[in-house]
Amino acid sequence: MKVTIKSWTGVASWRWIANDENCGICRMSFESTCPECALPGDDCPLVWGVCSHCFHMHCIVKWLNLQPLNKQCPMCRQSWKFNIH
Amino acid sequence: MCDFDALWSDALKIFPVLGGINAPDEPIDEAVYENVCRHISNLGSADALTAIIDLEVQSAIRNTIVPSFWKQLYAGVDPSELQGDALADQSVSDKNKLFAQFIEAINELHVGYRSLERIKPRLILLNEKANANSAKPVSSSTSSSSIKLMQQDGIKTCVRDAMLAQLPPTFSTIVGAFYWVHYRLFTKDTQLASTTIDSDVFDELPCTGCNFDLEQCCCQKLTEMVNKTNMKLFEMNLTDRLAGSALTALIKDKIKEHINDTCLGIFDRSHLKQLETWLNDVIIVWLTNIFKGWIEKDTHDSIKAPASLQSFKVKLTYFMYETFAQNVISQFFSIIIDYPDSTPAIDDLKICMEKIDMRAYLTETLRSSLEARILHPGVNTMDILTGYVAAIKAIRHLDNTGVILEMVTAPIKEYLRKRNDTVRRVVTGLTEEGPTDLSEELAKGESIKDGKDNGTDEFSNWENWEPDPFGIDPNVMRYNSSKIMRSADIISMVVDIYGSKELFMVEYRNLMADRLISQLDFNSEKEIRNLELLKIRFGESLLHSCEVMLKDVTDSKRINAHIHGDGNCNANDQLFDISSLIISAQFWPSFNKESLQLPEEIENEFKKYTKAYEAYKGNRTLNWRTVTGRVNIVIEVGNRTMEMTVPPTQAVIIYHFQNKNEWSLDELSTLTKVPATALRRRISFWQNHGLITETSPGIFTLIEKETEKSQFEEMSITEADEEDLESAMASASDQREEELQVFWSYIVGMLTNLDSMPIDRIHQMLRLFASHSGGVEFTQDELKHFLQRKVREHKLLFSGGVYQLAK
Numbered sequence: 001m002k003v004t005i006k007s008w009t010g011v012a013s014w015r016w017i018a019n020d021e022n023c024g025i026c027r028m029s030f031e032s033t034c035p036e037c038a039l040p041g042d043d044c045p046l047v048w049g050v051c052s053h054c055f056h057m058h059c060i061v062k063w064l065n066l067q068p069l070n071k072q073c074p075m076c077r078q079s080w081k082f083n084i085h
Numbered sequence: 086m087c088d089f090d091a092l093w094s095d096a097l098k099i100f101p102v103l104g105g106i107n108a109p110d111e112p113i114d115e116a117v118y119e120n121v122c123r124h125i126s127n128l129g130s131a132d133a134l135t136a137i138i139d140l141e142v143q144s145a146i147r148n149t150i151v152p153s154f155w156k157q158l159y160a161g162v163d164p165s166e167l168q169g170d171a172l173a174d175q176s177v178s179d180k181n182k183l184f185a186q187f188i189e190a191i192n193e194l195h196v197g198y199r200s201l202e203r204i205k206p207r208l209i210l211l212n213e214k215a216n217a218n219s220a221k222p223v224s225s226s227t228s229s230s231s232i233k234l235m236q237q238d239g240i241k242t243c244v245r246d247a248m249l250a251q252l253p254p255t256f257s258t259i260v261g262a263f264y265w266v267h268y269r270l271f272t273k274d275t276q277l278a279s280t281t282i283d284s285d286v287f288d289e290l291p292c293t294g295c296n297f298d299l300e301q302c303c304c305q306k307l308t309e310m311v312n313k314t315n316m317k318l319f320e321m322n323l324t325d326r327l328a329g330s331a332l333t334a335l336i337k338d339k340i341k342e343h344i345n346d347t348c349l350g351i352f353d354r355s356h357l358k359q360l361e362t363w364l365n366d367v368i369i370v371w372l373t374n375i376f377k378g379w380i381e382k383d384t385h386d387s388i389k390a391p392a393s394l395q396s397f398k399v400k401l402t403y404f405m406y407e408t409f410a411q412n413v414i415s416q417f418f419s420i421i422i423d424y425p426d427s428t429p430a431i432d433d434l435k436i437c438m439e440k441i442d443m444r445a446y447l448t449e450t451l452r453s454s455l456e457a458r459i460l461h462p463g464v465n466t467m468d469i470l471t472g473y474v475a476a477i478k479a480i481r482h483l484d485n486t487g488v489i490l491e492m493v494t495a496p497i498k499e500y501l502r503k504r505n506d507t508v509r510r511v512v513t514g515l516t517e518e519g520p521t522d523l524s525e526e527l528a529k530g531e532s533i534k535d536g537k538d539n540g541t542d543e544f545s546n547w548e549n550w551e552p553d554p555f556g557i558d559p560n561v562m563r564y565n566s567s568k569i570m571r572s573a574d575i576i577s578m579v580v581d582i583y584g585s586k587e588l589f590m591v592e593y594r595n596l597m598a599d600r601l602i603s604q605l606d607f608n609s610e611k612e613i614r615n616l617e618l619l620k621i622r623f624g625e626s627l628l629h630s631c632e633v634m635l636k637d638v639t640d641s642k643r644i645n646a647h648i649h650g651d652g653n654c655n656a657n658d659q660l661f662d663i664s665s666l667i668i669s670a671q672f673w674p675s676f677n678k679e680s681l682q683l684p685e686e687i688e689n690e691f692k693k694y695t696k697a698y699e700a701y702k703g704n705r706t707l708n709w710r711t712v713t714g715r716v717n718i719v720i721e722v723g724n725r726t727m728e729m730t731v732p733p734t735q736a737v738i739i740y741h742f743q744n745k746n747e748w749s750l751d752e753l754s755t756l757t758k759v760p761a762t763a764l765r766r767r768i769s770f771w772q773n774h775g776l777i778t779e780t781s782p783g784i785f786t787l788i789e790k791e792t793e794k795s796q797f798e799e800m801s802i803t804e805a806d807e808e809d810l811e812s813a814m815a816s817a818s819d820q821r822e823e824e825l826q827v828f829w830s831y832i833v834g835m836l837t838n839l840d841s842m843p844i845d846r847i848h849q850m851l852r853l854f855a856s857h858s859g860g861v862e863f864t865q866d867e868l869k870h871f872l873q874r875k876v877r878e879h880k881l882l883f884s885g886g887v888y889q890l891a892k
Contacts, residue, residue, distance in 0.1 A: 016704055041705075
């Protein structure tokens, strides 16, 4: 007997490759959205800092805008720099 | 002086009653009369004579006329036969007999009455003469006024009194029979007109009026007799007092009969007009016919008679409305089911209810008929819902204040709340293809009225405020007392069964997830349309995750297209096409916890796909849910090939049989990581298809022989799909327990501090926490399930009605 698979329609869930589960700022899951957004994923992406912490982009941008002088990572207090892959 | 004997014999001639009622009633000589008058007035004994005559007349009526009337009436009739409801079930011939007897008895009574009545003017004249002679007007007038006979209608009153005093209980039956025949005679023509029997056949039937053969029809004669009898009755002023109640009873019967004949089960046209016409044309004309003699004869009473007829008519009209309304109400369940075809019947009832207060009767009847018809275990939830929606529509048409609706539908709501598939059915109804009540309502797209708007309306528009109608059961109204709730639309009424929209939306999400997962055709247009309609009604926030789910579907379509179009993935070494539904797990209901280990070569394909995805979407990866999906496979056995679409587990099973013809259940279970019981169930799919057989318990072997060919080919692909009806989603109760898991730490804390607690106390405490965090609402039952699971897991002890931590 020979079984040939012609096509396979599967189901998968996507997730971010990150070293944490929740955004340190809004405390929401990364796969969820920041408080301002409605749609997850492309519309509410994650960003990484050089300190390796990551947040919802909208959350960290908002945070940084609130810091008048030295822009720090809210988790480790190192100065924040975007880690561009 | 004169000869007293001669005078007495003359007086006897003038007043025959003095010699007993049977004394011959001869025409009297004027001279004799004058003579008697003179003598009596000379003697001054006019008063005495009058008194004697009065006594004689009364005793004659009491002892002779009336008893003989009753005797005549009951001649040959066994009174016991007439007991009770005899009128209804008597045969026509019986009635005809009673009819004849009644006429005869009345005739005799009338003869007696007339002979007495003839005395009266003579007596009055005598008294007048006597008074003129004696010139004592004062005393005579007082004395004469005390004598019954001298009063206006004196004899009539006397006869009536005597009749009523000796009234046998079954008398009204006989009168009823008389009028029954009369009515038959009267309505003969209308009946003829409405009868559709062939004229040939009709010839052989007895006349509908008199029940004799058509050649000997005596309707005409009978009618004359009846009219004469009627006239006599009126003359004696007996119609109203004596026959009135029987007459009314008969007419009521006739009205009921007519309503039953013409209106029963017919809801699609209005009956009221026609009934009113019938009442006017038949009953009232007939009554007028009965009262006619009186009107013509007694010009004195000509004004009074129509007035009494008029009041009779009003009474009968109300009675007709009431009967009709009762008739409609008793069939209201059918009306509800037939709505909107039954609108005319509801309109009729509406008119009746304006005239007569039937609200309590309506709610009572309707509630009990609804309970009997739909609120029992034998009825599908869907049918109950259909009934509920129809009831809402129909009753709202009847009463737009919603009070009746609220009272009638309260038991339905309560009952539906107890059925656990209600929510699912409602949601299915809302989204199902094809015309269902609910999906039509949804498509109308009216949004729920904003409570605030209506509230301000009520205040600014206070001049048009109307109080709630009378007769509201306060227990029912307590739930939602506001008018706004009561005038809410059908969707809200249905959703309102549970009192919250959230529950429905959660169920909607689950069902939608099921549909999307099981279809996997990346076609979400219809879902999007439904979702938009629901969003208008329930607001965006509740349906947010549904929106994300649908976006996942369209995104997946795009990603699949991208990956397929990508060069590296489309390499030659690719075994098969993979498409995937990529979901945002946070927004989907959680899946059940089944698992499946794929064979290595297949898994590699998935890894390739994941790689392609990772390349396409930076920093993101995929977690495959291997159990769910659809696999299109071609099986070649011997020289047969078969193409089919199966769920992944089935595909993997048959895939493993490629390399090895015989597997034990345990081996296969470890390899695929599917529990043995579940695996056995999946294998049975292939057993049904004649590809695998269980050679010995727990050992499965592939069949490759040709002999099974016929069996194999008969299998259709549809059967393969039927297997896959199980939901991929975690059941609602599983999800619920996950929610309750949040409280586990609270429960542990509580029990550590307080050692042991009964369930209601735990429930109370948790509700306190829940209300603080604005979190999950749960019932004590749900909590009990949860705690019992913890007991099974040996985390709790349950004894003597209290829970303790296991030590």
